[in-house]
Amino acid sequence: MTLTANWSYPTAIRFGAGRISEIAEACAAAGITKPLLVTDKGLADLPITQNTLELLTAAGLGRAMFSDVDPNPTEKNAEEGVRMYRDGGHDGVVAFGGGSGLDLGKVIAFMAGQTRPLWDFEDIGDWWTRADADAIAPIVAVPTTAGTGSEVGRASVITNSETHEKKIIFHPKILPSVVICDPELTVGMPPAITAGTGMDAFAHCLEAYCSPHYHPMSQGIALEGMKLVKDNLLTAYEDGINLEARAHMMSAAAMGATAFQKGLGAIHALSHPIGAVHHTHHGTTNAVVMQQVLMFNRPKVRKHLARAANYLSIAGGFDGFHAFVGELNAKLNIPKNLTELGVKDPQIDQLVASALQDPSVGGNPVKMTVKNTTELLETCF
Structure with missing residues (x-):
């Protein structure tokens, strides 16, 4: 059986070995012309990450990466990532990695256009309606582990560095626009x-x-x-x-x-x-x-x-x-x-x-x- 398919539930998913080669097309489908690739420190220098950056560069999409992500990402990681996103004039995020890289990438895309602090959007009641939905940047998600499923989620888990509590940040538009599920990326x-x-x-x-x-x-x-x-x-x-x-x-x-x-x-x-x-x-x-x-x-x-x-x-x-x-x-x-x-x-x-x-x-x-x-x-x- 050939394990390759295109799914539209719960979002657009390009599933199959080798499909990381479609990263530039995925960015185009999401409306991203200058992405910031967000990943964690452990993945930053690995061949799968560098290859993805090469694909983005070859397509004229730049080679920007933020990787200062803790294993349990914090609001401080998010603030630094948002700063790099804004300073670089980016218009979308490629969230790349396991749960930490995916969750932080999604939050950076979410927070880049907001004026309220992160904890105002915790998953409590209808707090998500406080966000300016039109200011949320598009996201392409690329999982490199097979666990969290954050690539198809509408929330991110962020640790409050002061209280050491994990908080869930929710918004329907945190759901990535396009996902590339390439099992070859998990082989290592x-x-x-x-x-x-x-x-x-x-x-x-x-x-x-x-x-x-x-x-x-x-x-x-x-x-x-x-x-x-x-x-x-x-x-x-x-x-x-x-x-x-x-x-x-x-x-x-x-x-x-x-x-x-x-x-x-x-x-x-x-x-x-x-x-x-x-x-x-x-x-x-x-x-x-x-x-x-x-x-x-x-x-x-x-x-x-x-x-x-x-x-x-x-x-x-x-x-x-x-x-x-x-x-x-x-x-x-x-x-x-x-x-x-x-x-x-x-x-x-x-x-x-x-x-x-x-x-x-x-x-x-x-x-x-x-x-x-x-x-x-x-x-x-």
Whole structure:
């Protein structure tokens, strides 16, 4: 089967190996003539990034890059990027990389034309309507990992550098105009990053599937996304140059981020503050707390996940699904608990307070309280 296609849901997606060669066409389709490529420090000098800059240069689109992006990007990174964008007279952003590069690139395009501070656009109520929608610059997104799915998302996660809280910045027009999903760009991912990002995609699909909110389209996407991860993540982890597995994981990542319009839950409510305070890898943190959250939600999701397990060809209903997650984590060499992940001297009360403020809380099947969230977090160590 040839894994190449053009999709228009939820935005224009050019999917297939080698399609980074279409980056100039993608910019033209988005109306960008002078892009700023935004990526992270680790990717800046790699061949995939330099090749993309060469393609932009050859097309007469310049060679501007901003890469001062932290693993958990902050408002300070955003301010510096906006400054470079404005000083360079750019008219759009190529957001290139994993979650950090994609999220920051989207925020730079969003903030470049705004006059209010970033935190005025946090995902609370209708705060997004405060933005001048006409001043949001167009975005072309190019993922180089298969996890966050930020390339098809209408939000970015930015860490407040003063409070060490992860905040979600939302606006419908943060959704990139054009996406290039080229699995060849993910071939160089180290196994540990392949594992962590892949489990992030799985967490998105799992939590969307379990969310009590009504969204049948997301429900179906989440279920098939879980199947793609089950069938392909271990192959991508063990055989990094397997393009078919890499392509299916790239699809699963985009599907997870599309599906979680239905909601996320306790996995993300816990991992956001843990990552913000202790600087852990987001997807890996999701994987570490996943089994404990499944048990926490068991009374509400047992029958629901038994149906999913049946579709995924996992025997044993809910308990079989729970065991499958543990076995997959072990095969991917995911740390067994947060202690092993490197979370030292956790301020449990502080993490719980932040978790209960996280927007993901509203999508958890079991209502999260100070008492039960404290007990849940303690089981993760």
